[in-house]
Amino acid sequence: MKNMLRVVVIVSALFFVFGSGVEAKRATKKTSKVTVKKTSTSSDQKSLKKAHAGYEGQWFAGGYLGDWVGPQGGDWFTNNWVGQLGLGYDFSAGAFGVALDGQYYLKDNLLVDVPEGKLYFYPDVGVKVGFSSPMQARIRTLAGAAYFFPEHPISLHVEVGPSWRVTQGFSIGFAGGVGFRWHF
Secondary structure (H helix, E strand, O other): OHHHHHHHHHHHHHHHHHHHHHHHHHHHHHHHHHHHHHHOOHHHHHHHHHHHOOOOOOEEEEEEEEOEEEEEEEEEOOOOEEEEEEEEEEOOOOEEEEEEEEEEOOOOOOOOOOOOOEEEEEEEEEEEEEOOOOOEEEEEEEEEEEEEOOOOOEEEEEEEEEEEEOOOOOEEEEEEEEEEEEEO
């Protein structure tokens, strides 16, 4: 139980540190976006709106089906970093659970040409806690791909990878699934 509490505290602290350092960047991004919008033409504004639909600086909510099932939500901390929280039934623990993940989208490093929309790949690291008796905690390390629709703030994603149980003995398992997100 003490180890689980330590993991949750460390992950929460990391999200707090990265999230608070991003607020200043967000403020400068917003002011630069306003400047771009004031000086651009109407066709440029339309393409700018499409390019930013569902991307950085946006909250999202959706659902997930895989090693756990339930709603998920989160925030784009920067252009590439995403923080995500999921609640639902954890199949590995056999009980209600919570998943907290961080994802880094490889927007500049790994480009895939698709006819419409955008396709990005990302590594995902997080912790999943199942509130069974006894409680189970797993560290998840996933590789994922997300497709963003061109004119709608919707994305679909699939991810897969190993997970390590760190409570009640060490074991390696499988994690992953599919999900959707609606970006605000």
